[in-house]
Amino acid sequence: MKTNDVILQTIASVAAFIILAFAAYLFFAGHHEPGGGFIGGLVIASALVLLYIAFDMETVEKGIPVDYKILTGIGIGLSLLTGVGAMVLGYPFLSHTYEYVDFPFFGEIELATSLLFEAGVSLAVVGAILTIILSISEDV
Amino acid sequence: MFETVLLVMLFLLAIAILGGLYRAIKGPSMADRVIALDLISIMMIALIGVVSIYMETDAFLEAILLLGILAFIGAVAFGKYIERGVIIERKRDD
Numbered sequence: 001m002k003t004n005d006v007i008l009q010t011i012a013s014v015a016a017f018i019i020l021a022f023a024a025y026l027f028f029a030g031h032h033e034p035g036g037g038f039i040g041g042l043v044i045a046s047a048l049v050l051l052y053i054a055f056d057m058e059t060v061e062k063g064i065p066v067d068y069k070i071l072t073g074i075g076i077g078l079s080l081l082t083g084v085g086a087m088v089l090g091y092p093f094l095s096h097t098y099e100y101v102d103f104p105f106f107g108e109i110e111l112a113t114s115l116l117f118e119a120g121v122s123l124a125v126v127g128a129i130l131t132i133i134l135s136i137s138e139d140v
Numbered sequence: 141m142f143e144t145v146l147l148v149m150l151f152l153l154a155i156a157i158l159g160g161l162y163r164a165i166k167g168p169s170m171a172d173r174v175i176a177l178d179l180i181s182i183m184m185i186a187l188i189g190v191v192s193i194y195m196e197t198d199a200f201l202e203a204i205l206l207l208g209i210l211a212f213i214g215a216v217a218f219g220k221y222i223e224r225g226v227i228i229e230r231k232r233d234d
Contacts, residue, residue, distance in 0.1 A: 003223070008216065019209055026202060034202050043206065050213050053220055056229040137228040 005054065012054030019047035027122060031110070037118030041125030048130060057134070068130040075123025082117045146194045153190065157183045174218040181211035 023043035030036030051060050083094040098112035157180055164176035185207050192200040217227050 012216075015212070022205060022209070029202075034199050039206075043209070046209060046213055050216070052228045053213070053216055056232045058231050134228070137226075138230075 009054050012050050016047045016051050019043060019050065023047065027118065028115075030118060031112060031114070037121035038125055040118075041122035042129065044122070045126050045129035045133075048126070049133060052134070052137075057137075068127040068134070070127075072124050072127030072131065075120045075125075075127060077120070078123065079117050079120030082113055082120065085113075143194070146190055149190050150187065150194070153183055153187050157187070170222055174215060174222070177218075178211055178215045181207060181214075185211075 020043075023040050026035035026043055027037060027040030028035075030040065048060075048064070051064075082096070086095045087093050094117075096112060096114045096117065098110055098114075100108050101111050102108055160176045160180040160183060164173050164180065167173045167176060185204050188200050188204050188207065192198065221227050
């Protein structure tokens with residue numbers, strides 16, 4: 001049966017970017033407000049799942065050529081490296097620091113190394129969720 | 141006075157959720173249940189809004205947007221399952 005998904009595909013391709021922008025907001029707001037790496041990764045994964053539902057697996061893999069198992073490894077490695085980096089500088093494992101930096105347009109911004117840790121958590125969550133969902137949707 | 145209005149609103153929204161729950165349990169077809177679950181999640185969005193006004197905090201406003209996204213994706217996934225039988229296809233048949 002030939003079906004026509006034009007409304008779903010148009011809505012999904014616009015809504016995915018809005019959901020990704022919301023994910024970026026949640027990720028960067030996590031230091032002072034509700035949000036953080038885990039929920040940011042979940043929202044990124046939900047945007048990608050919306051694309052997978054609206055289109056098919058081969059189209060999305062052509063557009064986003066990412067192996068999610070490798071993405072999980074990169075995320076866990078990044079979180080581990082932020083802990084090891086503190087050990088290299090002579091502090092205990094996973095001790096984080098922050099500094100206030102002046103940017104030309106945005107003004108004074110607090111840059112914390114826990115942002116890198118949260119980025120690793122976020123990549124690991126995206127990779128794990130999409131590996132699970134794409135694995136159980138194979139061969140139907 | 142204002143808190144009384146908010147409590148009355150919470151009560152009415154709870155009645156609306158119970159109405160949606162009745163349709164989700166009793167609904168004769170699968171599509172009735174999907175629409176009822178979508179209605180319940182939208183009523184929960186309104187409930188979170190009223191509760192965050194009642195508690196005088198803006199910490200729950202991300203949860204409103206998140207619940208809207210999850211309700212949309214869930215409704216789309218159920219609709220595609222009813223229509224096609226699969227949710228994520230390997231290749232489209234067109």
